[in-house]
Amino acid sequence: MKKAWAIFSVSILLFTMVGHAQASNEITLRGIVKSSDKDEVLAKATVLVRGSISGTTTDEKGRFQIKVPSLPVTLVISFTEFETHEVVVSAPDEIQIILQRSDISLDAVVVAPAFGIPTKFTRSPVSIERVSRKDIINSPAESYWGSMLGKKGLDVTTSSLTYKTYSTRGFNISGSYRVNQFMDGMDNQAPGLNFSIGNFIGLTEPDIESIEILPGASSALYGPGGVNGTIIVKSKNPFDFPGLTILVRQGITDIGKHQRDHPGWYSDYSMRWASKIGNRFAYKLCAQYLQGKDWLANDSSNYLRMGARGNVIPGNRQSDPNYDGVNVYGDETVVDIVPFMQGAIQQMPSLMPVLQPFLNSPQKVSRTGYAEQDLIDPLTKNLKFSGALHYKITDSLEVQLMGYWGTGNTVYSADNRFVFKNIKIGQYKLELRHPKWFLRGYTTQEDAGEAYSATVTTQLFNEAWKRSYNPSNVNGSWYPQYTGAFAQGAGAVYTQAYTQALMGGQNAQQANTTAQAAVLASAPQLHNAARAYADQGRPTAGSETFQQIFDQVRMIPIPNGGRFLDKSQLWMLEGQYNFKEIIKFAEVVTGFDMKKYILNSKGTIFIDSTGPIKTNEWGAYVQVSKKLAGDKLAFSISGRYDKNENFKGNFTPRVTALYSPFQNHHIRLSYQTAYRFPSNLQQWIRLDVGAVMLLGGLPWINDYMKTNSKQTFVYDPSNGSTSPYNFKEFKPESLRSFEMGYKGLIKNKLLLDAYVYVGQYSDFLGRIFLVQPPTVVAKPFSIVVNSDVKVRTWGMGLGFDYKLPANYFLSFNTYTDRLTNVPSGFMAAFNTPEWRVNAGVGNSGMGKKERIGFALNFRWQDSFYWESGGLADGTVKSYTTLDAQVNYKFPKIKSIVKIGGTNILNQFYQSAFGNPYIGGLYYISLGYQIL
Numbered sequence: 001m002k003k004a005w006a007i008f009s010v011s012i013l014l015f016t017m018v019g020h021a022q023a024s025n026e027i028t029l030r031g032i033v034k035s036s037d038k039d040e041v042l043a044k045a046t047v048l049v050r051g052s053i054s055g056t057t058t059d060e061k062g063r064f065q066i067k068v069p070s071l072p073v074t075l076v077i078s079f080t081e082f083e084t085h086e087v088v089v090s091a092p093d094e095i096q097i098i099l100q101r102s103d104i105s106l107d108a109v110v111v112a113p114a115f116g117i118p119t120k121f122t123r124s125p126v127s128i129e130r131v132s133r134k135d136i137i138n139s140p141a142e143s144y145w146g147s148m149l150g151k152k153g154l155d156v157t158t159s160s161l162t163y164k165t166y167s168t169r170g171f172n173i174s175g176s177y178r179v180n181q182f183m184d185g186m187d188n189q190a191p192g193l194n195f196s197i198g199n200f201i202g203l204t205e206p207d208i209e210s211i212e213i214l215p216g217a218s219s220a221l222y223g224p225g226g227v228n229g230t231i232i233v234k235s236k237n238p239f240d241f242p243g244l245t246i247l248v249r250q251g252i253t254d255i256g257k258h259q260r261d262h263p264g265w266y267s268d269y270s271m272r273w274a275s276k277i278g279n280r281f282a283y284k285l286c287a288q289y290l291q292g293k294d295w296l297a298n299d300s301s302n303y304l305r306m307g308a309r310g311n312v313i314p315g316n317r318q319s320d321p322n323y324d325g326v327n328v329y330g331d332e333t334v335v336d337i338v339p340f341m342q343g344a345i346q347q348m349p350s351l352m353p354v355l356q357p358f359l360n361s362p363q364k365v366s367r368t369g370y371a372e373q374d375l376i377d378p379l380t381k382n383l384k385f386s387g388a389l390h391y392k393i394t395d396s397l398e399v400q401l402m403g404y405w406g407t408g409n410t411v412y413s414a415d416n417r418f419v420f421k422n423i424k425i426g427q428y429k430l431e432l433r434h435p436k437w438f439l440r441g442y443t444t445q446e447d448a449g450e451a452y453s454a455t456v457t458t459q460l461f462n463e464a465w466k467r468s469y470n471p472s473n474v475n476g477s478w479y480p481q482y483t484g485a486f487a488q489g490a491g492a493v494y495t496q497a498y499t500q501a502l503m504g505g506q507n508a509q510q511a512n513t514t515a516q517a518a519v520l521a522s523a524p525q526l527h528n529a530a531r532a533y534a535d536q537g538r539p540t541a542g543s544e545t546f547q548q549i550f551d552q553v554r555m556i557p558i559p560n561g562g563r564f565l566d567k568s569q570l571w572m573l574e575g576q577y578n579f580k581e582i583i584k585f586a587e588v589v590t591g592f593d594m595k596k597y598i599l600n601s602k603g604t605i606f607i608d609s610t611g612p613i614k615t616n617e618w619g620a621y622v623q624v625s626k627k628l629a630g631d632k633l634a635f636s637i638s639g640r641y642d643k644n645e646n647f648k649g650n651f652t653p654r655v656t657a658l659y660s661p662f663q664n665h666h667i668r669l670s671y672q673t674a675y676r677f678p679s680n681l682q683q684w685i686r687l688d689v690g691a692v693m694l695l696g697g698l699p700w701i702n703d704y705m706k707t708n709s710k711q712t713f714v715y716d717p718s719n720g721s722t723s724p725y726n727f728k729e730f731k732p733e734s735l736r737s738f739e740m741g742y743k744g745l746i747k748n749k750l751l752l753d754a755y756v757y758v759g760q761y762s763d764f765l766g767r768i769f770l771v772q773p774p775t776v777v778a779k780p781f782s783i784v785v786n787s788d789v790k791v792r793t794w795g796m797g798l799g800f801d802y803k804l805p806a807n808y809f810l811s812f813n814t815y816t817d818r819l820t821n822v823p824s825g826f827m828a829a830f831n832t833p834e835w836r837v838n839a840g841v842g843n844s845g846m847g848k849k850e851r852i853g854f855a856l857n858f859r860w861q862d863s864f865y866w867e868s869g870g871l872a873d874g875t876v877k878s879y880t881t882l883d884a885q886v887n888y889k890f891p892k893i894k895s896i897v898k899i900g901g902t903n904i905l906n907q908f909y910q911s912a913f914g915n916p917y918i919g920g921l922y923y924i925s926l927g928y929q930i931l
Contacts, residue, residue, distance in 0.1 A: 027069070036100045041061055046077065051074070053398045133209060134844065139857075144208050158915060163410045168216070206245035209241075210233075218674065220621070225677075237390065251921055264292060272285070306717050321365045354490050409423075413914060414870070426445045448567070466538075482533070497514055566600070567601075596614065678697060693780070740755065757795055758794045782869055855885050
């Protein structure tokens with residue numbers, strides 16, 4: 001990898017030297033861009049030189065100037081809600097360009113489906129959704145990430161105010177392994193923790209140009225990981241979008257005392273400054289600071305754990321000595337106190353008749369826990385910085401140096417509630433870009449800061465203030481104290497009942513039976529009294545003693561404390577070339593990539609106690625596209641080969657066909673294959689999350705678990721059965737998918753889109769649970785394995801977007817995704833509603849001067865069962881949300897004011913079981929030059 005970076009750096013130097021030699025004798029073209037209907041100048045219109053990377057935007061007077069090496073050239077001019085116009089320029093005279101207003105802006109140009117080859121939205125050979133700058137402005141969402149909600153095939157899991165995970169076509173989990181997410185060409189997955197970091201470091205909202213979403217298999221295009229889809233986020237080029245942009249948003253949350261007695265405040269400040277120096281150099285600087293009172297996970301339902309699985313049952317702390325609250329932490333520590341009772345009987349035989357009723361079955365008792373609000377600071381913070389330097393070596397060659405860095409506090413739900421405190425993540429890229437090719441290298445640097453596991457930290461906190469059992473200080477241990485107090489109370493009840501029974505005329509045997517019944521009837525009160533005795537001295541949440549002990553425990557690295565020490569890295573080199581100038585009969589694109597992962601958690605997450613784990617991965621691809629029958633038929637064939645040093649290589653082909661029987665009507669067919677190497681977590685994790693020990697799937701687990709010398713069984717939590725465990729080869733997962741769809745633009749007003757797909761997974765990746773007696777009850781292992789059977793998936797979707805007169809718009813879609821044939825006891829974490837419905841109505845410009853806009857978005861989804869594999873499993877209820885916004889534009893001061901909210905009816909809902917309930921968020925925002 002170091003050699004590759006050296007070659008890359010030398011290439012940059014050589015191209016720069018060549019560029020200086022070619023940068024003379026340029027011709028300057030000047031012009032003005034106006035609208036056809038109102039003869040108004042159009043500021044911020046984009047002017048590009050076809051076949052090169054040269055481009056600019058018009059100033060406030062609609063004027064532009066651009067340098068070209070020679071004439072003639074073709075200029076491509078575009079502006080939101082206007083038809084793209086091309087003009088051939090043969091002389092250096094001032095140019096006047098008139099753009100025609102488009103009745104519809106639904107058929108935008110997208111680049112996602114075909115390796116950066118611009119394609120009309122309706123002519124995409126695969127399913128695709130797009131979010132433009134205008135969509136973000138019109139969206140009621142509190143962030144640009146929220147503007148993706150409502151797109152077909154997309155789901156979101158909200159772990160906290162600043163942490164959302166987006167999934168496509170099912171598997172809606174926190175940190176989706178089956179969806180690629182790229183930001184300016186960089187893989188957005190954190191190399192160690194394996195969650196997408198786009199909404200944590202990411203781009204600031206003023207710097208967003210577009211978001212493109214590909215639901216469905218896409219790894220043949222974008223590499224392993226895109227089994228279910230790919231999300232591509234693109235920032236604004238400072239050459240095309242110079243100037244200052246500021247966005248200020250103030251909001252309020254938690255109306256109605258559902259989680260707190262007082263509402264929480266939400267503040268978001270972001271800016272972008274971009275400038276051009278001449279026609280060769282441009283730069284941009286962006287920053288964002290977000291702060292707010294986070295949602296609280298406050299489900300206190302009683303949760304019965306069965307190994308790593310479980311279900312909600314009746315009861316609370318007063319009625320159930322084994323109470324385990326869903327969002328109460330520390331009470332996952334459970335002990336059967338029967339052995340302690342037997343020990344007490346040995347020391348005092350007179351307790352035998354008193355405790356006899358409790359000896360024939362387990363008497364499970366949990367430690368007393370703390371609610372999430374007692375443990376996690378609800379003040380979430382997120383600070384982002386980003387910047388870029390762009391230099392045009394020639395009119396066709398540009399070098400880019402970019403950096404994105406973020407830090408802050410947030411909460412992430414997965415197998416546990418993980419608190420990211422002072423986490424820091426950076427991504428840095430150097431790229432050479434040409435209209436026909438690119439070469440880029442980038443790195444992702446991850447520092448977990450003071451991140452910790454809420455569950456494990458609280459369990460160890462309980463041990464820190466009083467051990468559950470300490471052989472050297474039995475009388476000072478929690479469970480012996482609990483059992484002793486229980487026995488003492490039971491003895492008092494027994495003695496009183498026994499005496500009264502004798503006085504009532506019963507014989508000794510009858511009195512014993514009566515007294516034992518009295519003890520059983522008093523059991524709840526006895527347990528509560530025993531807990532109160534054992535909890536003497538328990539630190540009160542929020543007290544100085546509590547905070548001192550808790551901070552001490554959370555700062556100790558796992559396994560003795562709750563802290564992660566993750567400083568993992570990703571290094572990437574990739575390139576692509578388009579042979580369109582060499583090969584004429586078809587469009588041929590080929591490319592490669594090389595990755596190196598360096599996992600460094602010092603044994604707190606991975607099995608890397610002796611040193612960092614290094615893994616190399618590489619891939620190469622080619623795509624051939626051809627249009628036939630006067631563009632009525634379009635075919636593409638692509639193939640990709642990937643190799644990870646821990647697994648065998650694999651080839652993934654893709655074939656697409658697009659048939660256009662009439663103008664603006666397109667039928668698409670595709671056969672796509674997808675391939676996914678197990679994530680770094682799935683390969684190397686070794687993490688105790690309180691109720692279960694998470695392990696990766698590589699052969700090292702045999703040595704760790706000592707499976708050769710210990711009896712090991714597969715545990716099926718659905719029926720409690722066990723079967724012998726035999727380790728099998730750990731393989732990557734693959735998917736074969738067939739899709740058929742239609743996309744049509746009717747009378748330039750109505751965009752229809754429908755699709756249906758079927759797929760089959762081979763070597764499907766999921767988790768099973770292993771037990772090694774006598775730990776069947778105490779703590780099972782959760783390991784990643786391949787399914788022995790084919791797992792099937794299918795789904796469909798239908799939607800339309802309708803552009804009404806006077807700038808009104810209307811949208812609707814519904815979609816479903818299903819997964820079948822999952823083996824019993826196999827945790828697939830599909831976590832997906834069967835049906836989702838989205839609808840919207842709005843206007844982008846009402847009134848005489850079209851300054852008023854509004855949007856109203858409706859979302860509904862079906863109930864579904866959530867599998868976490870550690871935190872809690874349960875039913876997520878169906879919910880309906882309503883989001884709304886109204887805005888007013890001030891053209892003279894280049895500003896827009898928006899008042900809006902998400903979930904404006906304040907109907908609290910969950911997106912995942914064990915996650916916070918999300919209420920209304922209401923805000924007002926001011927954007928300067930945000931349009």
